[in-house]
Structure formats: C-alpha cells, structure tokens
Amino acid sequence: MRPIVTRFAPSPTGHLHVGGARTALFCWAFARRLGGRFMIRIEDTDQARSSDESARGILEDLAWLGLSWDDGPVLKRTGAGGEAEAIGAGSRAVGPYFQAQRLAIYNAYIEHLVGAGLAYPAFESGAELEARRKAVVALKQTYRYQRPADIVPGVVSEARWARARAGESHVVRFVSPAGEVLVKDSVLGDVRIAAGELDDFVVRKADGFPTYHFAVVIDDELMGVTHVLRAQEHLINTPKHVALQAGLTRLIDDADASKGSTGVRFTTPVYGHLPLICNPDGSKMSKRDKAKAARKFLKDQMGKDAGLTAAAVAAKIKLDEKMVADFVAGEIDAVEVATAVAGAYGLSLPEIDVWDYRASGYLPGVVMNYLSLLGWSTGQKNADGTDVDRFELGFIAANFSVERIGKKEARFDRAKLLAFNADVLGKMPDEEFLRTWLRWLAVHEPSVHRGLVGADRAGGGKDGGAGGGSASTPFTHEQLLWLVQAVKPRAKTLADGQRAIGFALVDDGAVVFDVGAVAKVLRGASAPASKDAAPSGRTGLDVLRLAAAELRGAQSPDQSGHWKSELIEMGSLPVGPAGLPVSLPAGVSVSLPAGLPAGLPAGLDSLIAGLAQREGLAIGGVAQPLRVALCGSTVSPGLGHCLAILGPARALARVARCLKEFDG
C-alpha cells in the first residue's frame, strides 16, 4: 500500500481564510492520524494575482495555527517559545512545491495528451467566447463550449497545430470523455455526472501556464497524493479531474514527453468534499465579503452625501481614483481598497482571514478547536453526558476520521468562537496568560506593551526617548500578574485586555472623571449605609476624604512606596459576610494558590470593608466614590486589584486630585 499523503494547496492571492484553515486542519489531522504525510503546495498558476508575500503569509498563518507540514516550501520562523524552526525542511524530493516552477512538467504531459489526440489548440479569443456565452445565457440555456467540428477524439489535429506553431495565440483544451463520469466521494457518497455535462475545458492558458484543473491532477499524481480533502465548491470540478486521470499515463521522464510513456495510468485519489463554511446569512464565506461590506458602506455614504465622489474617496484613502470607481461599481474586489476604506472611515470589516483572528486576539488552538467543529464532530461524550467539544490540536490529530465529517454547510458563529476563546483565556494560569498577552501586545498593540513593560525592554537601549513621560512607569512583575487577574475574567480575546486595565495605563493627572459618575456617586445623595445603620447623610466626597486617610495609613511605614505588609496577611484570611477577614481558630491555616503573590488585593478589599463597617456604610458606599477617584468611572476591576496595581503613591495622587477637582 502506498503511504498516505494529503495536501493543502492554497493559491497565494491573499490571506489564508478560515475555510482554508479548516481544510488544512482536516488534511493535517487525517495524515497525522494515519501516520501519513501532510504536504503544502502553492498553486500560483495565476500570474496576475499570485504573490510571494501572500504565499509567505499563508505559510506563516498555518504555522501560527500549529499545523506543520512534512512536505512543501520551507518556512523559517521563530516558534512560540522563541526557538528557530524550519517547517518543511524534511520534504520528499517531489518538488518544486510552487506550480509556477513546474511548467516543463505540465508541458510534457500536455504534449503527451496531444500526441494521444486528447487535447487540441483552440483559437477563440476571450471576448469571442464571452459574447457567445452571453447570447446563450440570454436564452436561458446552459452555456458549454462546443467542440469544433474538425476535432476527432484520438486523432491529432495537424492543421490546428500548424497554426499554433506559426505563433497564433491559443489555449489547449482537453477532449472530454463522452460517457458518464462517476466521482466516488468519501464524505458525500457517489456523485454521477451525466454524459455531456463536461465540455472541453482548457488545460493550458494562452500565457503557457496550466489551468488549475490540469496542474492539480499532474501534481497530485506525481507527488503521490492519496487523499484529497477540499471544500465542496470543488465537487463540481472533480469530474474534470477524474476524466483527466483516466486519460493520462505516467511519462518515463516527467519533463520530457519525447522519451515516451510508461503506460502506467494515473491513480484517482480518494476524494472527500467538506461542507462549506457560511456567513450568518447562509451565503458562502469568502474573501470577497470584505469588498462587499466596504462597497455597501461606500454606496450608502455616497447616496447620503452627493459631495462624496470616487475622487474624494480616492483622495482620502490615497488610492487611484479609477481603482476606487471600479471598486464601487463592483468591477473589482480589491481587498486593499476595502481595507483602506475601513481604516479611513472607521468601518469594521468582517473577520474572515486567519490574520484577522490573530489581530483580534484569538488563540490559535481555540481557532482550530472551533473550526474543527464546523463539519466534524468527535461523537464522544464526557462522563457528565456533555459532548466532547473542547480540545487541543493534538486531540484532533488523534481522533480525526473522515466518517465523522458531516454533509451540511455550517454557519460561522462568532459568538461561539468568542465563548471558547474566553473560556480558554479564563482558565489559563496567570503566568502563561501574561506571557501570551505580552507577546500579542508587542505585535498588535505596541504602545500598550510599552506602557506595561517600559520602552527599553526589547533591547535597543533607552534611545527611544521621543515619547518621554507616559511610558516611564513600567509595572513590576507582581503588578503585571494583578493586571492579569483583573483582565482575565473580563477578556474574551487578548485585545479586550487593554480595556479592562485602561485605568492603570493612563497618567495619574490625566484620569478623566465621568460626569455622570461624579454627580451620582460623589455629589449625589448620601452614601448608602450598611443594612442596620441609619442613613449616613454623607456625600461620596465626605467618604472619599475618609478613604484617603485610610489609604494613607495603609502605606508601608518604611517609606518604600508599597502598601504595608500586614495587608498581605489580612488578604490571606477567609472573608466573612461583611467582607472582612475572619480570624482562624488556633491551629487552622489556609493555603493560598501556590506561587501567587496574591493576598494584597484581597487585603486592600478588606481594608475598604473595614472602613465601611466602622463608618456604618455599605461597602459600596466607600467603594464607589473611591472607584471614581481612582478610575474616573463606576466601572473597573475589583478595587483591591486597582489599588494593588496602582500602589499607594499613584492611588493617593488620584484621590487627592479628585478631591481637589470636586470638593468645594
């Protein structure tokens, strides 16, 4: 038996999108499960649209997702742990893995096909065919290329080749078989395409490049691909591939047809067509969706504002006017226009590329987990009766099977992905979260990264100077962990983190006090009293003064700029109903989670609770005014964390400023 080989064969015409990522995942998992090889091939036969940057980006995305390939282009990169890796370095010698470098091979096989009378040059121009197609469609009939009357299957058309050799521009078409074509599909079952449905499709374009259909068939055969898993949109192409395989035999020399054929027929790989991934509205999720969204936005805006012309838009987004006009007219779907429009007008584009999810702060493992569930399931149950649906990449590799691939198209549910991501983030140990978060911030939010760890961390010395002041207060590792604790339950993605800790990133003198919060909490009616106490009759500002004194007293007496250490011990005690620590019976102790410098946030919370109790106030009566003074609003992480993160100096400075601003 031949060793199992699967392949993922993207065309480098943009980013890797989630549908492609799932296809790659399934191919990878299938190969891993069965001990086969997973291969990457770059299908760059579209000269106009392919680019090396795109190919590189797609490989990067695959690597980020954790999919490594055994065969294919070599990608040198730095792994998640900072180590250098070279994916694809152990490839079999069946390359090159870029189709544009395999032209000699395709030509040899085309020549071979021609010699067998199974391919012929055709001279119609694109415009000519287009006109014919339009005419047929106008009559509501199905357009198919009509085989020229002089073509006889199995007979070489010398007259046509004479024209071609004379330099006349031409394509090469395949002489399609007359009978029914059967496609055996491991997901869908048998699919039959009736005789006559296949027309003589093009196998070599006028520019000398093979078409997709031809190149795939040749490469899959020559590269030993045994199993092809691809999206269902390709199902309709498969008869073409099967027909080609039936007409082709292996050459003695793959790059030279004149050496003759071995007579060995091409093998048809096992096909499996995956259900499509769709938008919430049920349409196919495609890279063109970004263009669609941007176009709709522009049209709406132009409809509202007559002054907004293509020229005006072009000027604003700094792109060619004609390009913008074509874009709006729907002539082109250029992503760069869509992206530029989104950037300039604050429009958010649908997230469809793997890169989009990277930038939004999703974890690669979660993306893979979620994607695997689109069209596949484990069929396994947990002990508690729930489905097995949360797992890592390795689990997919160990459990994948084609039998469990579904047939129905799946709609992409952003909310569910988000929930999965939040779940994993929430369960991540603090240290790991911190590493992951900082790594993400360094790439996607460098200024926040600088605000957290300082500007000169990543080498290069202190020369970055321009920004000066605001980046001057990097946090200690301990404070960073408290930041993480504040962020974790509030972040569904890594990008959510900054929002939760915005208060800590802003300079003490720049805290913006929310008008509504000030009115309600600081100046409003009396601060809420504790349950059995009489109404306090004191405003939030009154309470804030008390709190300020309390905080002053909580500073470390050694002037070290820390909170006093007793708070840490206080924070290690169990908390009673009033929010205050309960003293432990002799001999009993509580153990804190290992390695956590915790205690302090809890101790600070207790400090607030203690103040509230002494003053006959509800905890909120103290907490809310303090929260506004510290963070500017009534929404923030737990107060203990806020105080711990800021430290006494910053906290007191903020309270003082607030008092100065609103008191009297």
Added chain:
RNA sequence: GGCCCCGUCGUCCAGCGGCUAGGACGCGACCCUUUCAAGGUUGAGACACGGGUUCGAUUCCCGUCGGGGUCACCA
C-alpha cells in the same frame, strides 16, 4: 435557468428503525456580588412538508418546498 450537494432547537453538533430527541454557543430567570465582568443553579427552544416501506420512522425510499454550491484562459 442547467447541473450538483444539503435539510434535527436561533446557530454548531449527537442520534445511524423503538430515546422523556442529548450537548455546546446564544437567549430568559434566579443566586452570588463594592461597579463591570466572571462564577453557580435553572428554564424555554428542533426532527421542513406530503407520500410510501415497516408492527413501528428523526432515522430507509420517492416527491414537494427550502437553502447552498457551480456554470472562466480564478483557484
């Protein structure tokens, strides 16, 4: 329009002739609570329709309807 594929809660999956049709996300309620989150408990919610086959259909067959894909010198 031709051809092809598909059809279980709003969404994603489980079910492979007999089940109180299960789980996840979302949604509702309640609890917890110093704000926002998080967490806990709990509830509502589906076999598209019509014919067969069968003692018995969500499950098998046919049709209808509905959804999607595809009809290029793009892949």
